[in-house]
Amino acid sequence: MGALFTAASLQAVICSEPKLTTRPLTIGCWYKANVGGEQAITVIHDTAATQRGWELYCHPDDITTRLTWWTGTATQGTATATSTRGEWNFAVARLIGQSSKRIANLYPGGISHGNSTTSTSPVALNTVEIGGWDGVVNFDGLIAEWWMADIDVQQDGLQLSDNLLRQLAFRGPWSVPHLVPAIVEYRSFWQGIGSNEDRPGHVYQRGGRRLFTAVNGPAVGEHPPIASGYARPGPSLKPRMLVI
Amino acid sequence: MATASQVRGSVVSHTITLASLASSATAGREGTAIDNTTDLAIDAELFGKITTGTTPTVNTSIEIWVYGSGDGTNYSGGASGTNAALTPTASTLMALALVIPVTATSNVTHQFYVGSVAALFGGILPAAWGVFVRNNTGSALNSTAGNHAIQHRTIKYASA
Numbered sequence: 001m002g003a004l005f006t007a008a009s010l011q012a013v014i015c016s017e018p019k020l021t022t023r024p025l026t027i028g029c030w031y032k033a034n035v036g037g038e039q040a041i042t043v044i045h046d047t048a049a050t051q052r053g054w055e056l057y058c059h060p061d062d063i064t065t066r067l068t069w070w071t072g073t074a075t076q077g078t079a080t081a082t083s084t085r086g087e088w089n090f091a092v093a094r095l096i097g098q099s100s101k102r103i104a105n106l107y108p109g110g111i112s113h114g115n116s117t118t119s120t121s122p123v124a125l126n127t128v129e130i131g132g133w134d135g136v137v138n139f140d141g142l143i144a145e146w147w148m149a150d151i152d153v154q155q156d157g158l159q160l161s162d163n164l165l166r167q168l169a170f171r172g173p174w175s176v177p178h179l180v181p182a183i184v185e186y187r188s189f190w191q192g193i194g195s196n197e198d199r200p201g202h203v204y205q206r207g208g209r210r211l212f213t214a215v216n217g218p219a220v221g222e223h224p225p226i227a228s229g230y231a232r233p234g235p236s237l238k239p240r241m242l243v244i
Numbered sequence: 245m246a247t248a249s250q251v252r253g254s255v256v257s258h259t260i261t262l263a264s265l266a267s268s269a270t271a272g273r274e275g276t277a278i279d280n281t282t283d284l285a286i287d288a289e290l291f292g293k294i295t296t297g298t299t300p301t302v303n304t305s306i307e308i309w310v311y312g313s314g315d316g317t318n319y320s321g322g323a324s325g326t327n328a329a330l331t332p333t334a335s336t337l338m339a340l341a342l343v344i345p346v347t348a349t350s351n352v353t354h355q356f357y358v359g360s361v362a363a364l365f366g367g368i369l370p371a372a373w374g375v376f377v378r379n380n381t382g383s384a385l386n387s388t389a390g391n392h393a394i395q396h397r398t399i400k401y402a403s404a
Contacts, residue, residue: 109304110302162303225335225336226340228341
């Protein structure tokens with residue numbers, strides 16, 4: 001089941017001690033956003049008075065999902081991809097280098113890619129937030145199978161391979177061998193939302209435990225259409241057959 | 245020393261109307277359920293072919309789901325167990341077996357092999373099961389019935 005966010009209730013999941021905030025960085029997740037307004041899927045930001053940060057979000061045009069650096073007053077260098085509201089999409093956001101950020105989005109109408117070569121120089125960031133940004137631009141819908149890795153998943157820095165995008169979407173980040181050692185955070189939102197509900201095989205945190213706090217009660221909802229063989233961290237618990 | 249080996253059944257063709265299946269993000273076609281309450285096969289290998297229609301939208305897909313039943317009467321995801329149109333109550337109540345990405349080329353036949361149906365259900369072949377196909381390619385599937393096939397073979401184990 002995915003994490004069900006209600007924007008009006010200012011729901012989000014927040015980590016105030018993130019391990020990963022700098023490039024290179026890849027974020028992947030399934031999301032299903034309802035129509036209406038700017039909705040943050042994932043934000044990596046600071047907590048200064050004028051907040052700045054990386055934002056993966058559903059644009060108010062209701063037909064695109066975007067990856068941008070927010071300077072505190074404006075976007076800077078936005079990568080844009082087509083998306084569909086009210087249906088499951090899968091996005092991979094890549095912060096590759098100072099002048100390279102890319103987004104790939106799998107949606108019911110196909111695959112869309114966007115990139116930006118605008119130079120960005122982010123400040124030090126101290127918060128990872130899923131489904132909102134400090135009480136604004138809150139997400140309304142579902143987010144599931146969320147992960148972060150400290151490499152660029154497309155090792156040549158170019159447009160994400162469509163096959164790799166589908167592999168990540170339907171089989172999961174744990175099915176991609178070169179990505180596995182680079183995964184820093186993974187939260188399936190299958191059975192729980194915050195760290196107090198973590199379950200083996202559905203949460204992974206490299207290098208120690210970091211608290212992800214569910215704010216204002218996001219619930220467990222519908223899960224995206226992942227394949228039955230979707231890979232998860234930890235040993236397989238599937239039954240084995242003994243033939244004698 | 246005894247040797248265990250597979251015993252494969254004959255190829256069984258599913259009853260499911262895929263010719264001209266319309267494109268939809270939600271609705272699709274379920275096939276008639278396969279009853280395993282008598283044969284009690286350990287597993288089944290699922291395979292077949294599906295042919296796209298005229299100029300599908302590139303990078304869209306055809307989804308193959310498998311529904312199950314523990315009692316042979318009530319089927320997951322709102323399936324009826326018959327060859328019929330279906331909009332699942334929640335497709336995630338079924339097992340997503342395969343996603344077939346398509347190009348914009350018309351009338352391409354995709355041969356597919358899913359393999360173990362039991363693996364889709366945690367290692368146990370359901371008492372009854374069937375296939376649900378959803379075409380989300382932007383155009384109807386090919387109109388010739390013979391250009392589509394959903395098939396399986398049962399698998400049992402013998403010891404000799």
